[in-house]
Amino acid sequence: MSDDCAEKTVETELEIEGRKVKVRAQVERQLPPWGKTTLVGKSMRRVDGPDKVTGAARYTHDVQLSGMLYGKVLRSPHARARVAELGLSAAAKLPGVLAVLGPGDVRGVRLGGQKVLSAEASYAGEEIAALAATDEETAEEALSLIRVRWEPLPPVLEPEDAMAPGAPALQPGGNVLGGGFGPQTPGKPEVYERGDAPAALAAAEVELARVYETPAAQHTCLETHGAVAAWDGDGLTVWESTQGVFFVRAALCEALGLPASRVRVLCPFMGGGFGSKNSADRHTLLAALLARRSGRPVRMVLSRREDFEAGAYRPASRQQMAIGLTRRGRIVALTSRAVNPVGAALEGHYFGSCVGPVHDFYACANVRTENYAILTSSPPPSAFRAPGHVQGAFALEQLVDEAADELGLDPVRLRLANLSANDPDSGQPFASNGLASCLRLGAKAIGWDSRKPPRAKAGRFRSGLGVAIATWGAGGGPPAVAQVVLHEDGSVVVLTGACDLGTGTRTVMTQIAAEELGVAVSTVLVANADTRTTPYCLPSFGSLTVASTGPAVRLAAAEVKRQLLDAASPILEAPASSLLVMRGKVRHAVTGKSVAVASIAASLPARMIVGTSQRGPNPDGLVLASFSAQFAQVEVDCRFGTVRVKRFVSAHDCGRVLNPATWSSQIQGGVLQGIGYALLEQRTRDPGTGRQLNAGLLDYKIPTAPDSPPEIEVIDAAPPYPANNIGAKGSGEPPIIPVAAAIANAVANATGRRLRTAPITPARLLAALSAEP
Amino acid sequence: MARRAATRSSKSPAARHVTQIELELNGRVTRASVPDHWTLLEFLRKSAGLTGAKEGCNAGECGACTVLLDGVAVYACCVLAAETSGRRVMTIEGLGTPERLDPLQEAFLVDDALQCGFCIPGQILAAKALLDAEPSPDRECVRRALSGNLCRCGCYVKIATAVLRAAAIRREPER
Numbered sequence: 001m002s003d004d005c006a007e008k009t010v011e012t013e014l015e016i017e018g019r020k021v022k023v024r025a026q027v028e029r030q031l032p033p034w035g036k037t038t039l040v041g042k043s044m045r046r047v048d049g050p051d052k053v054t055g056a057a058r059y060t061h062d063v064q065l066s067g068m069l070y071g072k073v074l075r076s077p078h079a080r081a082r083v084a085e086l087g088l089s090a091a092a093k094l095p096g097v098l099a100v101l102g103p104g105d106v107r108g109v110r111l112g113g114q115k116v117l118s119a120e121a122s123y124a125g126e127e128i129a130a131l132a133a134t135d136e137e138t139a140e141e142a143l144s145l146i147r148v149r150w151e152p153l154p155p156v157l158e159p160e161d162a163m164a165p166g167a168p169a170l171q172p173g174g175n176v177l178g179g180g181f182g183p184q185t186p187g188k189p190e191v192y193e194r195g196d197a198p199a200a201l202a203a204a205e206v207e208l209a210r211v212y213e214t215p216a217a218q219h220t221c222l223e224t225h226g227a228v229a230a231w232d233g234d235g236l237t238v239w240e241s242t243q244g245v246f247f248v249r250a251a252l253c254e255a256l257g258l259p260a261s262r263v264r265v266l267c268p269f270m271g272g273g274f275g276s277k278n279s280a281d282r283h284t285l286l287a288a289l290l291a292r293r294s295g296r297p298v299r300m301v302l303s304r305r306e307d308f309e310a311g312a313y314r315p316a317s318r319q320q321m322a323i324g325l326t327r328r329g330r331i332v333a334l335t336s337r338a339v340n341p342v343g344a345a346l347e348g349h350y351f352g353s354c355v356g357p358v359h360d361f362y363a364c365a366n367v368r369t370e371n372y373a374i375l376t377s378s379p380p381p382s383a384f385r386a387p388g389h390v391q392g393a394f395a396l397e398q399l400v401d402e403a404a405d406e407l408g409l410d411p412v413r414l415r416l417a418n419l420s421a422n423d424p425d426s427g428q429p430f431a432s433n434g435l436a437s438c439l440r441l442g443a444k445a446i447g448w449d450s451r452k453p454p455r456a457k458a459g460r461f462r463s464g465l466g467v468a469i470a471t472w473g474a475g476g477g478p479p480a481v482a483q484v485v486l487h488e489d490g491s492v493v494v495l496t497g498a499c500d501l502g503t504g505t506r507t508v509m510t511q512i513a514a515e516e517l518g519v520a521v522s523t524v525l526v527a528n529a530d531t532r533t534t535p536y537c538l539p540s541f542g543s544l545t546v547a548s549t550g551p552a553v554r555l556a557a558a559e560v561k562r563q564l565l566d567a568a569s570p571i572l573e574a575p576a577s578s579l580l581v582m583r584g585k586v587r588h589a590v591t592g593k594s595v596a597v598a599s600i601a602a603s604l605p606a607r608m609i610v611g612t613s614q615r616g617p618n619p620d621g622l623v624l625a626s627f628s629a630q631f632a633q634v635e636v637d638c639r640f641g642t643v644r645v646k647r648f649v650s651a652h653d654c655g656r657v658l659n660p661a662t663w664s665s666q667i668q669g670g671v672l673q674g675i676g677y678a679l680l681e682q683r684t685r686d687p688g689t690g691r692q693l694n695a696g697l698l699d700y701k702i703p704t705a706p707d708s709p710p711e712i713e714v715i716d717a718a719p720p721y722p723a724n725n726i727g728a729k730g731s732g733e734p735p736i737i738p739v740a741a742a743i744a745n746a747v748a749n750a751t752g753r754r755l756r757t758a759p760i761t762p763a764r765l766l767a768a769l770s771a772e773p
Numbered sequence: 774m775a776r777r778a779a780t781r782s783s784k785s786p787a788a789r790h791v792t793q794i795e796l797e798l799n800g801r802v803t804r805a806s807v808p809d810h811w812t813l814l815e816f817l818r819k820s821a822g823l824t825g826a827k828e829g830c831n832a833g834e835c836g837a838c839t840v841l842l843d844g845v846a847v848y849a850c851c852v853l854a855a856e857t858s859g860r861r862v863m864t865i866e867g868l869g870t871p872e873r874l875d876p877l878q879e880a881f882l883v884d885d886a887l888q889c890g891f892c893i894p895g896q897i898l899a900a901k902a903l904l905d906a907e908p909s910p911d912r913e914c915v916r917r918a919l920s921g922n923l924c925r926c927g928c929y930v931k932i933a934t935a936v937l938r939a940a941a942i943r944r945e946p947e948r
Contacts, residue, residue: 045882052890053878053897055825055865062824137789137810222829222837222891222925271827271891272925304830502889502926661885665928669888672927697834697923705916708929 244539
């Protein structure tokens with residue numbers, strides 16, 4: 001890097017899934033925000049919609065290669081066990097089996113510091129051996145021929161057992177770790193303090209202490225985790241159902257000792273991620289290793305059962321909370337002691353910090369949180385859409401409602417009175433903050449003024465209204481590089497490494513490039529998520545894709561436009577500054593004299609214009625967050641203990657909405673997942689063996705069409721956002737954060753009973769209804 | 774264990790029983806020989822090269838493999854390929870193409886009734902079976918009819934809107 005270049009880089013802050021990280025950023029040309037736009041902000045149809053509605057879209061599951069083998073994994077049936085003896089020879093001899101791997105064959109291979117096959121199972125479902133065969137049936141049969149002599153060990157399934165004196169140490173450092181992420185001191189919780197919460201709590205006019213519990217919830221992507229790996233000499237190509245092709249590549253390069261130039265990872269279409277597909281997984285490595293050993297492409301796709309049993313999840317939590325307030329409803333103290341069972345998590349696993357909302361949601365001078373991650377004999381968890389915040393909001397946003405009830409104050413007003421002008425944690429101002437508007441507009445839309453106290457209700461069916469809020473760091477940032485290519489015929493290709501998880505990334509980037517270039521969207525093609533051909537960016541996680549890659553695409557398009565106008569200047573005999581691009585033509589602003597973009601490109605010696613730009617730094621001293629307030633109207637059937645969400649209003653500030661159609665789809669989807677979390681979803685395990693009891697879609701119930709409210713009203717409550725050149729913040733995660741709390745608050749409003757454990761099942765609700773209030 | 778393995782080994786791929794089938798697949802008479810134990814979904818994806826029907830569970834729980842069998846929506850993972858001889862099968866590839874979309878496909882695009890898209894072929898075919906049987910459903914009827922098709926991205930509200938839109942288009946007199 002030359003000195004000149006080094007001078008142009010600065011340190012900037014980026015927030016990913018609740019973690020603030022420092023990164024270097026190159027200072028790029030500043031672009032003023034768009035004024036009036038013609039394409040951005042419009043509900044343009046999805047560019048990949050026709051492929052998706054006709055079945056033409058090829059997902060990783062659909063990749064078929066000549067000579068492709070089917071890979072299968074032998075998994076531990078025991079939650080904790082040692083493999084005393086492993087006999088692979090019968091499987092290897094079965095006709096049609098072309099490669100078999102045991103732990104001894106992959107000793108040196110590490111994925112994120114962990115083995116990819118283990119002779120010591122630390123959870124039921126852990127990978128022990130793998131093989132590849134010419135067809136699925138042969139692979140299954142070969143698995144049944146593998147002989148294992150197990151030495152089962154007593155599993156440690158509950159956090160209390162793991163923390164008990166004399167509990168077997170599941171890792172050398174012991175079973176107690178701190179917090180939700182990052183390097184941690186074994187044996188110690190992660191502690192956060194501002195002010196003096198214990199003293200403020202003791203001195204508070206009103207104090208409430210409550211305990212909330214949330215379940216382990218699973219991503220349940222309709223496309224299970226999977227990869228197809230093929231070698232060409234010493235080069236590797238992998239199709240992976242992933243959120244981030246570059247993270248997959250990095251993991252493969254590290255594990256296999258390959259240079260990045262020799263590993264190509266692609267993800268043209270993927271069937272859902274929600275945080276569970278941020279990088280390579282063991283199946284990815286096993287596909288690559290089996291393909292290398294057999295000399296044939298290998299497809300390794302997890303069955304639905306495997307996806308549940310060995311797959312990721314949002315960790316459960318038990319949160320002991322306390323709140324102190326003045327009688328007039330000012331929050332003066334908040335504390336939380338949270339315990340999260342995190343299975344066989346190791347450093348590098350990220351699953352979010354459930355105490356984040358306590359730090360971030362309200363102006364409160366005195367906050368103390370203590371966060372424990374407890375190792376158990378269970379699979380490691382992972383990020384899951386707003387990791388940590390969903391479970392934390394379930395607790396905090398009920399606690400605030402309970403305080404409002406105690407004080408006889410309106411929950412919306414209590415929240416409005418305690419919102420913070422600045423980021424409560426850092427004290428720095430927000431770049432923009434529409435949370436109060438979200439609350440006001442949402443309350444109006446749901447008809448909050450008609451809300452009645454529970455005592456006014458009787459009968460079998462009782463209706464209630466509930467509210468909850470969210471904040472979420474969603475400003476995006478570098479690294480994100482984009483390239484825009486104008487071809488000789490005037491057609492445009494936008495190259496970005498970003499995966500489109502179904503959020504509309506391809507469509508929105510099309511709009512941004514077409515808007516900036518002044519060409520029709522039909523001339524623009526977004527080619528994405530291919531490490532060989534597209535430039536670097538982070539995975540599509542942390543609600544950062546639009547706010548990271550969007551500004552880079554606009555800058556790259558602006559660079560192409562600059563070159564285009566320079567080239568048009570001699571043709572139109574006018575300075576470039578007097579020219580603009582409109583509807584595919586370069587036009588003189590005054591005389592109207594014009595020339596087609598295509599004919600300029602064709603006249604160039606290179607026959608093309610290439611613009612490459614990268615995401616610049618975030619502004620110093622400003623906190624970048626998206627905000628949401630959500631409102632649920634429920635009907636409780638007091639006879640059967642069921643809850644129906646009759647109406648839902650979801651109000652958001654995520655800056656400029658680039659495409660209302662794809663945006664509202666994403667918001668509604670987040671709400672639906674929140675409804676599942678509130679009412680339906682929980683991983684259940686056999687208390688003796690630790691094996692999952694509901695590893696299927698009938699028993700692990702995600703919302704179906706009738707579980708959805710008939711309508712989910714989505715409200716844009718955003719003030720202008722000046723912190724990047726497209727004016728947009730992220731919106732992927734905020735919609736799920738407050739949903740479960742809003743529903744629990746609505747149930748409390750309907751029945752007068754508090755359900756502090758999610759999901760709110762009929763059994764729990766009937767028990768609460770039959771108890772004394 | 775060893776004996777069971779030996780029995781299973783006798784069913785090596787070459788020795789497995791196969792059945793000749795002849796069906797009408799997306800309007801074309803199609804002949805194939807399929808292993809007896811193959812589901813319709815396996816035949817479509819592995820042999821017929823039609824990957825629009827997805828495998829989300831292989832257990833009749835998610836609906837991603839929904840196809841029409843003699844006009845009735847079925848889970849292709851729960852029908853044996855051998856059973857389809859002499860019958861009509863329509864997959865999403867037979868409904869329309871990007872250049873010539875069926876009203877249902879068009880409506881899903883207009884209402885943005887999709888996100889990742891993995892469940893969408895199944896949703897659309899389940900909706901087609903509904904509209905073929907009931908041209909004027911209300912929203913509640915649509916929601917019930919599609920309750921066997923999971924969408925984890927959570928598009929249910931817009932899917933119901935799109936199906937109602939398609940129903941209205943299909944009722945237009947010129948069609």
